[in-house]
Amino acid sequence: MGHVSDTKERLLGTALDLIYARSYAGVGVQELCEHARVKKGSFYHFFESKQDLVLAAIDRQWETGRARIFDVAFAKQLPPLARIERCFDLFYEFQCATKAETGKVQGCPFGNLALELSTQDRVIRQKVDRIFGEMMTYVEGALRDAVAAGDIPEQDVSRTAKALIAYKQGVMLLAKTRNDPEVMRELRGEFLRHLVGGKASLAGKR
Amino acid sequence: MGHVSDTKERLLGTALDLIYARSYAGVGVQELCEHARVKKGSFYHFFESKQDLVLAAIDRQWETGRARIFDVAFAKQLPPLARIERCFDLFYEFQCATKAETGKVQGCPFGNLALELSTQDRVIRQKVDRIFGEMMTYVEGALRDAVAAGDIPEQDVSRTAKALIAYKQGVMLLAKTRNDPEVMRELRGEFLRHLVGGKASLAGKR
Numbered sequence: 001m002g003h004v005s006d007t008k009e010r011l012l013g014t015a016l017d018l019i020y021a022r023s024y025a026g027v028g029v030q031e032l033c034e035h036a037r038v039k040k041g042s043f044y045h046f047f048e049s050k051q052d053l054v055l056a057a058i059d060r061q062w063e064t065g066r067a068r069i070f071d072v073a074f075a076k077q078l079p080p081l082a083r084i085e086r087c088f089d090l091f092y093e094f095q096c097a098t099k100a101e102t103g104k105v106q107g108c109p110f111g112n113l114a115l116e117l118s119t120q121d122r123v124i125r126q127k128v129d130r131i132f133g134e135m136m137t138y139v140e141g142a143l144r145d146a147v148a149a150g151d152i153p154e155q156d157v158s159r160t161a162k163a164l165i166a167y168k169q170g171v172m173l174l175a176k177t178r179n180d181p182e183v184m185r186e187l188r189g190e191f192l193r194h195l196v197g198g199k200a201s202l203a204g205k206r
Numbered sequence: 207m208g209h210v211s212d213t214k215e216r217l218l219g220t221a222l223d224l225i226y227a228r229s230y231a232g233v234g235v236q237e238l239c240e241h242a243r244v245k246k247g248s249f250y251h252f253f254e255s256k257q258d259l260v261l262a263a264i265d266r267q268w269e270t271g272r273a274r275i276f277d278v279a280f281a282k283q284l285p286p287l288a289r290i291e292r293c294f295d296l297f298y299e300f301q302c303a304t305k306a307e308t309g310k311v312q313g314c315p316f317g318n319l320a321l322e323l324s325t326q327d328r329v330i331r332q333k334v335d336r337i338f339g340e341m342m343t344y345v346e347g348a349l350r351d352a353v354a355a356g357d358i359p360e361q362d363v364s365r366t367a368k369a370l371i372a373y374k375q376g377v378m379l380l381a382k383t384r385n386d387p388e389v390m391r392e393l394r395g396e397f398l399r400h401l402v403g404g405k406a407s408l409a410g411k412r
Contacts, residue, residue: 023322025231104325114383115321116229119310129383162380162389163373163396170376174368177320177335183368190369 008046010036015057020109021102023116024054024124054113055127061109062131069094074138080146084139088168088188095172095181107176111169136161214252216242221263226315227308229322230260230330260319261333267315268337275300280344286352290345294374294394301378301387313382317375342367 014036018027029050033040047053073087091108098106106112110128118125139161146152167190175183220242224233235256239249253259279293297314304312312318316334324331345367352358373396381389 022326023229023231025229025322026326102325106325107321111379112321114379115313115318116231118382118385119308119312120228120232125383125385132380132383159392160396163377163393166376166380166393167369167373168376169379170372170374171369173317173320173375173379174338174372176324177331177338179324179331186365187369187372190366 007036007038007042011038011043011046011053012057012060015053016061016109019054019057020061020106020112021104024050024113025116051121051124054124058110058113058124058127058131062134065109066134070135070138074142079151080142080149081151083142084164085188087138088184091168091172092181092184092188095175095184099179099181105176105179105181108169108172111172132165136165139164213242213244213248217244217249217252217259218263218266221259222267222315225260225263226267226312226318227310230256230319231322257327257330260330264316264319264330264333264337268340271315272340276341276344280348285357286348286355287357289348290370291394293344294390297374297378298387298390298394301381301390305385305387311382311385311387314375314378317378338371342371345370 011032014032015027018032018035029040029043032038032050032053033043043053047056069087069090073090074083078086095105095107098104110131113124114128114132118128136158140157143152143155143157143160147154147157171184171187174187175181217238220238221233224238224241235246235249238244238256238259239246249259253262275293275296279296280289284292301311301313304310316337319330320334320338324334342364346363349358349361349363349366353360353363377390377393380393381387
């Protein structure tokens with residue numbers, strides 16, 4: 001059993017790494033199997049198709065991203081708006097680390113799949129859409145706390161959360177296109193200062 | 207000569223349509239030739255590779271997009287901030303039209319290629335990056351006029367322009383992931399109201 005789950009894990013990890021580094025179409029089942037040192041027959045024992053593997057890989061990526069970024073950034077100990085900024089900073093640090101390791105800004109793994117596949121694969125599109133929704137829920141909670149604390153004016157926090165996730169995706173898109181994580185740092189200030197209407201909202205200035 | 211340029215045009219138009227509808231990797235040279243009713247030998251007479259064709263197609267797409275969206279929206283007759291909103295509205299109308307025609311929100315053709323290919327193709331990445339830079343120049347000009355007119359506070363207009371293009375890309379990404387252009391309408395208001403710090407910046411409220 002140990003070996004069986006190890007095979008599945010290797011396939012999942014390989015899919016995450018290779019597809020994130022390139023694209024969904026840029027990696028085939030053959031190459032995935034070679035990298036994971038798995039026979040093609042084993043692949044189809046665990047996964048019906050590349051789509052099936054990638055759906056599991058997306059779940060895994062979100063589990064990891066949620067634990068390492070969202071649950072850390074949105075811990076209640078931080079002041080509400082500082083949580084949102086912490087989240088943005090963790091994304092920035094992650095892009096810097098990836099660039100240092102691979103020479104490339106790889107962007108948001110979910111955003112990448114969304115733009116490559118949304119017109120072509122409804123199941124993957126809908127899964128990514130649900131993950132964006134979960135991200136928004138974190139941001140929305142922090143905004144609600146910020147309104148309650150009087151840090152920002154009353155507003156449609158659901159819409160603002162959506163706008164902040166959109167902005168984060170767009171900034172990562174520009175950083176990937178420039179292959180420069182510093183784009184994120186340059187645009188970090190706009191993230192909260194204007195979007196939520198906070199007056200002294202930057203954590204560093206509190 | 208008429209026939210020769212017609213062949214090249216058909217290849218360009220086919221590449222634009224098919225790649226925009228799917229992805230770069232989702233369309234091969236064989237299929238491009240079949241759709242354009244062009245022999246493979248002719249393809250390689252005009253273009254060295256799929257990359258070569260797509261680079262030309264990106265130029266063409268930007269010529270068209272600039273003329274139909276940016277030059278229209280950023281006409282000097284409009285008040286400065288209304289130009290930026292007009293641009294956003296033209297993007298929204300374009301996504302609605304595409305959805306009506308194909309059933310799919312296809313997003314920004316440049317953003318799509320940026321996220322699919324930036325780690326894999328430096329030449330395409332750099333071309334898309336330059337186009338984003340040209341988009342920012344339009345926005346920057348309008349912001350400079352808005353500052354001069356006293357519509358918005360003094361600010362780093364270059365950075366704000368970058369933030370607005372990032373936001374636009376992110377909103378289109380969410381709209382594509384939801385397959386719903388109305389996401390753009392919902393998030394339209396945040397586009398200027400907060401990002402540039404305009405007090406009564408919405409064109410409809412002037």
